[in-house]
Amino acid sequence: MSKGITSKSEDYSQWYNEIVIKADLAEHSSVKGCMVIKPYGYSIWEKMQAVLDHKFKETGHSNAYFPLFIPKSYFSKEAAHVDGFATECAVVTHYRLKNDGQGNIIVDEEAKLEEELIVRPTSETIIWNTYKGWIQSYRDLPLLINQWANVVRWEMRTRLFLRTTEFLWQEGHTAHATAEEAIEETEKMLDVYADFAENWMAVPVVKGRKTETERFAGALDTYCIEALMQDGKALQAGTSHFLGQNFAKAFDVKFTNKEGKQDYVWASSWGVSTRLMGALIMAHSDDSGLVLPPKLAPIQVVIVPIHKGDEELQKISTFVDELLPRLRGFGISVKYDDRDSQRPGFKFAEYELKGVPIRLAIGARDMENGTVELARRDTKEKFTVPQEGLAEYVFQMLAQIQENIFNRALKFRDEHITEANSYEEFKELLDTKTGFIAAHWDGTAETEKRIKEETKATIRCIPLDNKLEDGVCILTGNPSKQRVLFAKAY
RNA sequence: CGGGGUGUAGCGUAGCCCGGUAUCGCGCCACAUUUGGGAUGUGGAGGUCGUAGGUUCGAAUCCUGCCACCCCGACCA
Numbered sequence: 001m002s003k004g005i006t007s008k009s010e011d012y013s014q015w016y017n018e019i020v021i022k023a024d025l026a027e028h029s030s031v032k033g034c035m036v037i038k039p040y041g042y043s044i045w046e047k048m049q050a051v052l053d054h055k056f057k058e059t060g061h062s063n064a065y066f067p068l069f070i071p072k073s074y075f076s077k078e079a080a081h082v083d084g085f086a087t088e089c090a091v092v093t094h095y096r097l098k099n100d101g102q103g104n105i106i107v108d109e110e111a112k113l114e115e116e117l118i119v120r121p122t123s124e125t126i127i128w129n130t131y132k133g134w135i136q137s138y139r140d141l142p143l144l145i146n147q148w149a150n151v152v153r154w155e156m157r158t159r160l161f162l163r164t165t166e167f168l169w170q171e172g173h174t175a176h177a178t179a180e181e182a183i184e185e186t187e188k189m190l191d192v193y194a195d196f197a198e199n200w201m202a203v204p205v206v207k208g209r210k211t212e213t214e215r216f217a218g219a220l221d222t223y224c225i226e227a228l229m230q231d232g233k234a235l236q237a238g239t240s241h242f243l244g245q246n247f248a249k250a251f252d253v254k255f256t257n258k259e260g261k262q263d264y265v266w267a268s269s270w271g272v273s274t275r276l277m278g279a280l281i282m283a284h285s286d287d288s289g290l291v292l293p294p295k296l297a298p299i300q301v302v303i304v305p306i307h308k309g310d311e312e313l314q315k316i317s318t319f320v321d322e323l324l325p326r327l328r329g330f331g332i333s334v335k336y337d338d339r340d341s342q343r344p345g346f347k348f349a350e351y352e353l354k355g356v357p358i359r360l361a362i363g364a365r366d367m368e369n370g371t372v373e374l375a376r377r378d379t380k381e382k383f384t385v386p387q388e389g390l391a392e393y394v395f396q397m398l399a400q401i402q403e404n405i406f407n408r409a410l411k412f413r414d415e416h417i418t419e420a421n422s423y424e425e426f427k428e429l430l431d432t433k434t435g436f437i438a439a440h441w442d443g444t445a446e447t448e449k450r451i452k453e454e455t456k457a458t459i460r461c462i463p464l465d466n467k468l469e470d471g472v473c474i475l476t477g478n479p480s481k482q483r484v485l486f487a488k489a490y
Numbered sequence: 491c492g493g494g495g496u497g498u499a500g501c502g503u504a505g506c507c508c509g510g511u512a513u514c515g516c517g518c519c520a521c522a523u524u525u526g527g528g529a530u531g532u533g534g535a536g537g538u539c540g541u542a543g544g545u546u547c548g549a550a551u552c553c554u555g556c557c558a559c560c561c562c563g564a565c566c567a
Contacts, residue, residue, distance in 0.1 A: 004528090013561080032559065088566070122567095155566055156491070163567065216567095236567060275567055306526050313525095345527035352527095363526055373526075490567090 005353075007287050012231040019281055020160045023290040023354050033158035033165030040354065041277065043298040045168065048276060049148065051200055051296075052170065055192050061144040061172060066126050068150075069117035074125035078250040081124065084217020088154040090119040119152040124218065124243070124269055127173045128251040135175060135265055138257050142185070143175040161278035162235070162490050169273035175265045177257060179244070182266035183221075186242040189270040190223045193238035201276065202293040202406035203227050203283045204413045205237055206436070206485060208461025213445050216269075220244035226460045226485070228413045229282040232434025234460045234487035237279050240270035278490075284378075284405050290355030291377055293405055294398040301327060301334040301394055302356045304347045306363035313338065316362050319387070326391035332398065352377060357401050358394060378405050419483065423474045426486070430457055436487045440480035442473035451475055457486045 005022060008015035020026055025041030028034075037045065053063070069092060075082045096111030120126065127145070135143060152166045172189060176182040190207055197205045205225035215222040219241035227237045248254070248264035257263055284291040294300050303320055307313040320336050327334045335356075337347055344361065351359055361373040372390060375382045378401050385393055416435025420426035429437050441447060441459065452458050466482045473480050 017561090028559070030558080084566095151567095153566075157563080157565075167567080169567085239567075271567080273567060304526095308525065340525085343525045343527090343529055345525085345529085347528090348526095349528045361526065365526070 005287065005289065008230065008285075015287070016278075016282060017160060019285055019290055019353075025277070025281070025290075026160055028160070031165070033155065035160055035164050037168075037274070040298065044280070044292070044296055045274060045277060047296045047298065048196075048200075049170075052192075052196060052272070053146075053148075055196065056146045056170075056172065059144075059188060059192060061146045061174075063147060064145050065147055065149070066123050066130065068120055070120050070123070070126045072116045072118055074129055075118060077125065078218050078246055080246070081218035081250075085121045085153075089121055090152045090154055092117040092119065120149070121151055121153045122269075122271075123147065123149070123151075123171055124173065124247055125251070128247040128253060128267070131173075131175055131265070132251050132253045135253055135255050137255055138177045141175055141177045141255060141265065142181060144172075144185075145174065146170055146172040159278075159490075161274055161281070163275070167274050169271050171269060171271040174268045175248075175253070176268070177255065177263075177266070179266050182244075182268050183242050186221070186223055186240045186268040186270065189268070190225065190238070190240040193240065193270070193272060194225050196272075197225055197227065197237055197276075197279075198406065200293065200295045201280050201283070202295075202402060202409060203237070203279055204406065204410040206461060206463050207465070208463040208485065210239075210461060211445070211448060211459045211484075213448055214459065216241045218243060218246050219269075220246070223464075224461055226436075226487075227279050227283065228416055228435060228487070229279070229490070230412065231282075232416060232488075234436065234485075234489040235275070235279050235282070236460070236489065237276060238270070238272040241268060243267035243269060283409050285355070288349075288380070289353030291405060292355035292357060294357045294402045297355065297357050298333065299335045299351075299354075299356050300332050300398055301358045301360060302347075302351045303334065303336045303360045303362065304344055304351075305336075305338050306344050306361055308364070312364050312367075315364075315367055319362065319367065323387075323390065327394060330391055330395040332391075332395060348375075357398060360390075360394075376401055378408075417485070420474060421471075426457075426474050427455055430455055430486075430488065434488070436460065436485045438483040438485055439474045440471035440482075441484050442476050442478035442480055444476075447473060447475050451486070457488050460485045460487050460489060 005018040006014045023040065024038050026035045026037045029036050093113055093116050094107050094111050095113060096108040097105050098108040100106045131143065134140060148170045150166055150168050154165060155163055158164050174185050176185060194205050194207050197203045205227045207225055210222040210224055216239060221242040223240045224236055225238045227235050229235055245264040245266060247267050253265045254262045255265055280296065281290060305313055305316040307316055317338060324334060324336065348359065355377060357377050359375040366372050370387050371384050372387060373382055374385050376397065416433065418429050418433060418435065418437055420429050420437050420439045426437055426439055448459055462484045468482050471480045472478065
């Protein structure tokens with residue numbers, strides 16, 4: 001392992017890449033745009049999954065699994081949907097290889113599929129085609145399904161976790177008897193995402209709605225949570241869509257309501273992906289490496305013994321053997337690193353790089369004094385604390401760290417929401433201060449497009465808790481009733 | 491799809507201009523000494539130089555083609 005990583009102030013993008021690689025979260029695979037998520041990175045994702053999965057079930061959803069392959073014809077059934085995804089679909093055309101007689105394996109042209117299969121970029125189409133058979137009556141509704149899956153989007157430019165060709169996610173697909181219920185579901189799941197981002201990932205988010213331009217292909221309304229990264233760029237961390245009756249109509253999913261009349265079903269879909277890993281990394285980490293919120297850290301506490309000779313190690317290990325169950329009793333995941341192959345300094349640096357929230361170092365001096373050295377990752381502070389009551393102290397410290405990194409991120413975020421009242425001011429802020437810029441917009445796609453072309457800033461969302469105020473659009477001077485949040489985004 | 495870059499041991503690299511069978515560091519293995527912020531010494535193992543062809547007595551090096559990946563943009567979660 002090499003020493004140090006590029007400073008984030010020097011080159012943010014390189015800093016990010018190095019953290020992902022050096023903290024052992026993931027690595028590039030031999031396939032362009034695809035990554036291998038390594039055990040340490042995957043264990044963070046598993047923690048995210050576990051929490052989210054629990055929340056989904058708590059809100060009445062069940063998991064199911066739908067196929068990876070989608071018949072091409074399904075895509076053309078919803079016009080906006082196909083427009084949105086057509087240019088980034090991987091297509092399966094053959095089902096067999098053969099030996100060409102010269103030692104090469106080639107595609108067997110005789111094994112051409114009647115109908116090409118699309119590797120799912122998202123599953124609305126195959127799921128709604130399936131729902132057609134599941135829904136006949138209002139009694140079958142609501143239908144609340146989630147699936148954990150991989151999807152493929154053939155993006156031109158990829159970045160580890162933030163945008164990979166194949167990525168892992170969950171996608172909820174629900175069916176309802178009324179528009180109101182579907183909207184309620186859409187908003188409820190947005191709240192679930194926001195709660196997860198803030199209270200687990202410690203990443204503050206703005207809940208809002210997308211403009212028509214930024215809306216999901218096939219949705220009537222797209223809600224989102226937007227987070228701010230340390231370089232002042234926004235990251236869309238999750239989306240929840242109200243799909244209206246678009247997919248029900250495309251796939252002919254009707255039900256008989258209480259009055260005995262036929263109607264199309266109302267839908268929502270919502271998802272978060274391994275992109276959340278990117279958000280987690282970028283939101284908190286520093287030049288020493290990853291900083292993980294305790295609630296999602298695979299290892300919350302690491303214990304490093306410092307000893308001269310086996311005898312001292314024995315004593316320390318005996319103490320640690322008693323300490324471990326006490327810590328675990330508080331639900332703390334703890335690792336005792338008594339490897340003799342690495343010295344303490346190496347281990348300190350390694351666990352900092354990996355973002356372990358608390359490190360306990362115990363040496364002969366501590367054993368004599370009845371203390372341990374506690375180092376917290378978020379502030380880099382070190383404390384000498386008594387062994388007596390240590391488990392409880394650590395437990396409380398973990399809660400403090402969780403709170404601290406959230407507050408730190410919140411402070412940064414709030415300091416980076418700035419109001420702009422003219423186009424000049426807007427451009428100036430984008431170049432200097434960055435972050436979210438709250439500005440009046442005349443509500444037209446033309447204005448949005450021009451601002452994007454001229455400044456690279458997009459409307460991240462129209463915040464749900466927006467206050468109404470009269471103003472004029474920064475570009476056109478036309479009247480506006482509220483400010484929207486602009487930012488450069490990932 | 492444009493621009494830039496890289497491909498040599500597990501990783502990072504030197505060598506390429508000027509052709510003679512590959513340098514250094516990290517890591518790995520063994521042993522010893524070490525251990526409160528990225529240890530030290532000694533010995534050792536490890537290479538189709540991305541790939542196909544060409545020139546040459548001889549190619550990591552020169553020529554041609556191909557492939558792949560990374561970074562920066564445009565597009566997108």
